[in-house]
Amino acid sequence: MRAAIEKRTSKRSFTTQKLTADQISKIENMVTQINEKSGLTFEFIEDGSAGFTNFKKSYGFFKNVRSMILTKGNIHLPHLKEKIGYYGEEIMLDLVDMGYGTCWVGGTLDRDAFMINEDEDLACVILVGYAESRSLKNKLTASRTRIIRKPISERIISDCELPEWLENGMQAVVLAPTARNSQKVHFDYKDEVLTASVADDYIRDLVDLGIAKKHFEIEAGGHFEWGNGAKYFRVD
Ligand SMILES: Cc1cc2nc3c(=O)[nH]c(=O)nc-3n(C[C@H](O)[C@H](O)[C@H](O)COP(=O)(O)O)c2cc1C
Incomplete structure (x- = not known):
């Protein structure tokens, strides 16, 4: 990665x-x-x-x-x-x-x-x-308030076992920043068609959608069309 x-x-x-x-x-x-x-x-x-x-x-x-x-x-x-x-x-x-x-x-x-x-x-x-390096006290506080990342299984619905390229892309999506740490962007893989969508009920949801697509493409290659619910195209 x-x-x-x-x-x-x-x-x-x-x-x-x-x-x-x-x-x-x-x-x-x-x-x-x-x-x-x-x-x-x-x-x-x-x-x-x-x-x-x-x-x-x-x-x-x-x-x-x-x-x-x-x-x-x-x-x-x-x-x-x-x-x-x-x-x-x-x-x-x-x-x-x-x-x-x-x-x-x-x-x-x-x-x-x-x-x-x-x-x-x-x-x-x-x-x-330049990020300030953390004092020991801050490090301890940070480890208690560590960012909770939803697992891949909560970010994608699929009708089959995830192929390797899709698993790689999703691993990068899990690490993407999201507004209010909502991790709402959701992927759907059915009949070998992949789409990404978000509820779009918060002002920065669509920003999160773009971020998630970028992370996915960096690790899986290929590209998504623009749009909420748009399809992904694989490039071999
Ligand atoms: C579109 C967007 C807007 C954000 N706005 C804020 C913000 O207003 N204030 C803030 O402290 N963090 C903001 N963040 C950072 C998120 O809180 C952060 O990405 C999330 O908690 C996950 O933590 P991580 O980036 O350390 O992985 C924003 C992130 C994104 C993607």
Whole structure:
């Protein structure tokens, strides 16, 4: 499995170390490339800390937040939220490869701190920085509040034993981040047709759908069509 998928967990406490001009330029290039291929309008912000200083909105979950990528796009772009999840996760995993701590944040931030065009939707931000290494006390607390991951059997219904490629893809889906840790994206494999869907009764469910599809494709190859309930196509 890709190391970044196994290694990634959400990081909310950062050191005060700022990104250098060279690092910023690399991240900005990644953002430009993603925008060119997706039609999205992601934007790197060196200092977005204003979105995290209002305690009422960020609940004190975060420490030393500074740099981030605004994951946004034109409201008329088809499958906007799903694409934000899919391409945002592509950037996130690359950032993890580069050694950065990251976190998707869609709810616990002050949206008024960010300037967005009227015809754009800001789904989330992706934090990027140097994760603070945990003290022993924090490590003990974290091990008690460890993220519970649903097993593959709760994420897919199948009419046969899962073939190896499908099992591999699902292992990566299980490790994907999800808003409020809901892990709601569900897969269905019947008559050799695979689909992925989500209830879409929460504002960031479709972002989660895009993220889950990205994880699946990284490990299983092939590609999903866009859309809730859309089919998967295998490439041998
Ligand atoms: C679309 C999306 C939105 C999220 N929004 C927030 C948020 O507002 N605040 C927060 O602290 N974490 C947020 N998260 C992080 C999730 O809480 C986290 O991914 C989940 O609990 C699983 O933990 P892990 O990422 O460490 O595997 C979000 C994740 C996703 C995918």
